[in-house]
Amino acid sequence: MALLVRPASRLAMGLFTLGSLALGGGDRPSQSILRGHLVIHDPSVARVGQHYVAFWTGDEHVGDGAPRIKTSRDGRTWTDAGTLQGDRPRWIAQHLDTYPPNLWAPHVFERQGTYYLYYSASLFGKNTSAIGLAVNRHFDPRNPGANWEDKGLVVASREGDNFNAIDAARLDTPDGRAWLAFGSFWDGIKMRELDPVSGKLKSSNPTLYSLASRGGGPIEAPSLLRRGGYYYLFTSFDKCCSGLFSTYRIMVGRSKSVTGPYVDKRGTPLLAGGGTELQAMKGRFIGPGGQEVYRDGDRDMLAYHYYDGDDAGVPKLQVSTIRWSADGWPSLDPLPNGGE
Template structure:
């Protein structure tokens, strides 16, 4: 994920300039719904748990350079006790984590849900001494942040925290139903702000597939990245990454044509190509002096396994980002 390895792994032709491609990641890159954090030059990725394996708890990967990855096991041995109480059962796995740092503390949000229903909850675990060399140590689970049920028009999964320059913090979340929502957080506790109970509406497709929000601030705008359509079906997945932007974190967000995201708007950022099927579950994050998008794809050359990929967000003169092509030109 640094410029030099990126160019080397991209296979720049000797004796001539070539456009860069996304890096070729190595090692154990099997992951779903990745969230990536860089700490002291090292990288840690958390992802959705494997169904019925290790109690479905969150998976962990580590990398010294963002290119070569190693499996680090699971975050915990069992699901937190609150999950069964909130859902009435323990689901096959926990989903879609999101990790951020604030004031030296790591905040890791994750989801527990009954698949296909909005009987769901987003939980939070924190770590005041997070060490990328020992990423499973030092966590304290704080329970539910937000939950949803049959009476709600949203699904409380796919959390994404963003801390804004004014000292405030926000949590975007949502999947299908009426789409992507936003609530204000208390920056220190990581829980919902009690003095602001507004549920902001950021993006909707009127009941069609939209999920996995991620918000990144750049150049006077907030960019909202989402995954559209169908995930979790291997090479039959139709996931694609879409985007819009707004002047304030609460919106209104519009796409490149000016269409509101609350009215089905969205500008394509990445779709299936070659072996890279159904890209999505993405997270945009500041990676030192550059901005990076981490996402999973289903590898058509490897039985449709979900794998990690990263790409530099390259900002154009018009303020909209693009991504380099996949290795091999696809």
Template sequence: MKRSVLLPVLGAATLGVLALGVQASGAALPVQPTLKGDLDIHDPTLLKVADGYVAMGTGFEGIDGGTLRLKTSKDGVNWTDAGHLGDHQPAWVGKLLGQEPPNLWAPTLFQKGKTTYLYFAASTFGKNTSGIGLMTNPALSAAKPGVGWSDRGLVFASKRGDTFNAIDPYRIDTADGRAWLAFGSFWDGIKMRSLDPQTGLLNKQNATLYSLASRGGGAIEAASIVQHGRFFYLFVSFDRCCAGVSSTYRIMVGRSGAVTGPYTDKSGVPMMKGGGTQLQAGQGRFLGPGGQENYTDGGIQNLVYHYYDQDAGGASMLQTSPLIWGADGWPTLGALPEGTS
């Protein structure tokens, strides 16, 4: 679940120029870049802007008001800590939850024209009294990523008794001019609502709650969607998050001919019935990979995610990978950086 306790730790290892690696099958694939600098982040979102790269993640519990964390990079390889977004949580958060939570969770950045939309989650562990909020920025820059944000309030909420949990937001706009918000964690799984493309708030003309994926109450969360060719691909995380070296998070994918589903995995199993094709699980020091989100850089589709670094005591770290599309239309991730097995 995108709701971990995140304590500040020193980063180690980053994103670089793609080299060639070899899978066990012998097929050459790009290697995931070796990231460097300050990489301590959880539930990352990443956006390429005019003067570099901006990443955001879940807030540190009880530190800096629990507000969202910021990282920046000039080249997408070497990362620097950029502090946190504001000194306090929006006033509506405490009113919705009945108390201010230790931290805000799982941000996602989306850019339309010159406006950047930031969606994030407000909740507490194990409860589905939750809300997804929105902030906007007319001129986001890597030089000053914490400047220029305006609170647009609550987008959507869930409450005790609902069959869904309004956390882990992700926005996708489709070629027909419509906008969509995917979200969800545990309960009945991944859901979707229609958005107004301009305001970024719910579409008042379409109140349908779409169901995309479920494990019947089991661990599934961190949805993000990318279109490739004629299909939409839904990425999710399965299993245990937020437990350091004991985390069993893994990255899964399914696809559909429509953004609202139905999604199936590579074997044809519906994602509403627990289906999902595994892209990456724990290996070497890269334990519990998940909290993933797709992003585009220079026309290339990539995935950003966090993992728990066994060599750093289970600290949560930033990692990226190109999405490599096979002849069968399914994606794979690059091989892990050297020295990880």
């Protein structure tokens, strides 16, 4: 879930060719030290040629609340690059009976040179929500807000549904099929099959798959990665969007099938509240979450936001290489300077 009404309040693309920039204890590298304009919430970062582009939750005071953008030439130093250009999509107000202050949790996915941007429209604490889609067939990383064509509604939820249609994450599988995970609170993380070309729901498969649940408790921000015969589902547990009082933490489970069942390292089903913790609060890194996994060549990476305990809880960007154990379970590099 994303709520960013002021700067204090996910790609199947590769990212970050740079190595880690500090040590986390002994000779083990730590997560990278990033610089520049790092304020961000729910990052989704793509490398396009020699450019890096990060999309993130909009701010109601900037660009009508459209998803915001940052760019970098080296993946380490970031600058603001405005918002997605264009008018507010009219269909949102028709579905919600109002227009929300901002659009949340964008997720960028590239397929055969076309970029798909999924975004969430909702009101905080409600499941009258919708996931929309914008498409860009002429994406220019030097002008990343331009050339987006809104394609309207992908999936929606209303009061009385047992799910919340926000926090989209797409994954295409080797059999040529495409999938969209989403969800926040309620009955947890759900999935629908997509048409891989249009990026919209596949009408011939109306199944709503259930991937993970905490029985109404806080779970959201799904992200998917396929590796070594498994599908990994990353989520955020606990409290988001509360600055220094946030308790977000990053969790993971895996399955042999993209539609589940997913289990954690102990074998507990994610549908029964299971999840293996990857990262929780430490030092100034409060409430890490809103994560998205991505590939960088032969490396798996993860981008997320945290609330900076040394800067009044402002949300900021952080990235980590994902390390893999012999039995196929992920871990993250240590935080820079031990989290201090």
